[in-house]
Amino acid sequence: MADGIRLRLDIAYDGTNFRGWGQQPGQRTVQGELQSALATVFGRFGEPPVLTVAGRTDAGVHALGQVAHLDVSHEQLAALNRSRPRSGASALADRLNGIAGLDADVWVSRSSIAPAGFDARFSAIWRRYEYRIADASAVRNPLERLGTLWFPRALDAAAMNDAAGSLLGLHDWASFCKQRDGATSIRTLQEFVWERHHSGVLVARVKADAFCHSMVRALVGATIAVGEGKLTATRLLELRDERVRTSEFKVVPARGLTLMEVGYPDDAELAARAEQTRARRESQ
Numbered sequence: 143m144a145d146g147i148r149l150r151l152d153i154a155y156d157g158t159n160f161r162g163w164g165q166q167p168g169q170r171t172v173q174g175e176l177q178s179a180l181a182t183v184f185g186r187f188g189e190p191p192v193l194t195v196a197g198r199t200d201a202g203v204h205a206l207g208q209v210a211h212l213d214v215s216h217e218q219l220a221a222l223n224r225s226r227p228r229s230g231a232s233a234l235a236d237r238l239n240g241i242a243g244l245d246a247d248v249w250v251s252r253s254s255i256a257p258a259g260f261d262a263r264f265s266a267i268w269r270r271y272e273y274r275i276a277d278a279s280a281v282r283n284p285l286e287r288l289g290t291l292w293f294p295r296a297l298d299a300a301a302m303n304d305a306a307g308s309l310l311g312l313h314d315w316a317s318f319c320k321q322r323d324g325a326t327s328i329r330t331l332q333e334f335v336w337e338r339h340h341s342g343v344l345v346a347r348v349k350a351d352a353f354c355h356s357m358v359r360a361l362v363g364a365t366i367a368v369g370e371g372k373l374t375a376t377r378l379l380e381l382r383d384e385r386v387r388t389s390e391f392k393v394v395p396a397r398g399l400t401l402m403e404v405g406y407p408d409d410a411e412l413a414a415r416a417e418q419t420r421a422r423r424e425s426q
Contacts, residue, residue, distance in 0.1 A: 146215045149231050150256040151176075151193070151238075153208040155248040157396065158288050162201040163208075172199070172208075175248055179241040180212070183234070187218050196262045196404040197269050200356065202396030204289055207270075207403040211262040231255045259413025260406070264420050268332060268405040270349040273362045274398045280342030290343065291398035297369035299338045305368040305375040306334040306346070309361070309382060316385040318361055319354035327354045327385075334361065360393045367391040 153172070161169040165177060173193055180190040191212040199205060225233035234253035242248060259265070274290040276282045277297045283290075309331055316327040333349035346365070348358050364381070367373035373391060381388055407415050 146213050147219050147231075148211055148213050148256040148260060149234060150252075150254050150260060150262065151210045151212070151235070151250050152252040153210060153248065153250055154206045155204065155208070156288065157199060157202050157204040159247060160201065162203070163195055163198045172205075172248055175242070176210075176238065176250075179238045182241055183237045184214070184218050184221070187215065187221070191218070194262050196266050197353070197401060199401055200359075200396055203399045203401065205401040208401055209262045209266075209404045211256055211260060257409040257412055259409075259416060261412070261416040262404075264416035265406050265412045266352075266404050266419075267407055267415060268349055268351055269353060269401065270333070270347065270403045270405070271353075271358050272400050272402050273346040273348070273358065273394070274400075275344040275346075275362075275366070276342070277344060279338075280344070283341070286343075288397060289400060291394060293366070295370060297344060297366060298371070299336050299344055299369065301371075301375070302344075302365040302369040303336040305365050305378050306336055306361075308375055308379060309334055313382060314385050315354060315357055315382070317381050317388060318357050318364070320356045322355055325354060327357075329354060329357070331361075336365065356393055358399060359396065360391070362398075363394045364391040366394065 155172050159170065160172050163172045165171055165173045173195065176193060177190065184190045191214050193210045193212050196209040219230065222231065222233045223229045225237060228236055231254050235250040238250045275293050275297070276290050277293040277295060279296045282292055312330045314328050319327045321327065330351045332351065333347055335347050336344055338344050346362055348361060364373065364378055367390065368375060368378060381390060406412065
């Protein structure tokens with residue numbers, strides 16, 4: 143923003159009662175709640191700043207490490223300087239959380255002045271998600287039910303992990319994505335592992351440069367089918383390379399999925415990364 147300041151927000155939310163991130167008329171969304179709060183904070187300065195997010199999460203998906211940016215004028219930033227106990231950019235998190243209230247299902251953990259060239263969406267080099275499953279071998283904790291899929295049968299974690307590891311790399315993931323007009327399904331899957339925690343809960347770590355719509359939940363569903371013995375790892379690779387939607391596995395519910403972290407390059411490389419990503423998306 144040539145005549146203003148770009149701020150970064152780090153955000154966490156329980157996605158249970160949200161219809162996803164993106165603002166929609168008549169629907170409760172994470173962006174909608176935050177935009178409403180921004181309108182309250184900056185109501186005396188015309189149109190409130192608009193949030194740009196690292197990754198638009200679907201309905202029911204949670205986040206602990208979501209990132210967004212917004213551009214504010216010098217006048218808007220100066221208004222934050224009158225806040226207490228913190229002032230300046232860091233005060234925006236306090237103001238937004240104060241409007242949301244103590245029982246809110248969205249929380250801004252940090253607000254700060256972004257480095258030069260930072261773009262929450264286009265500067266990102268990876269996003270990392272986790273998916274939690276309590277199968278028949280796990281202790282089912284009712285306190286974690288909103289962030290964990292309860293699965294009725296025992297799953298073979300080793301087979302799931304082996305199948306997950308075989309999928310890594312740059313591929314067209316059309317078999318695992320809900321297609322959107324004009325959107326590419328070519329992504330680099332950088333990490334996909336399954337581990338069984340001491341409680342017995344199965345946790346998948348899935349990391350890629352970006353994800354297309356429903357990709358993580360489809361990948362999880364496919365490896366569950368392997369863990370049940372309904373699908374072989376070899377067939378899973380064949381399905382990936384066929385690049386067409388299939389009924390051989392199910393896309394799992396959103397409730398077990400959490401955006402954990404978004405990765406960015408060193409500050410000196412932020413602008414170049416953003417330009418590179420924009421150019422690639424426009425060419426696809």
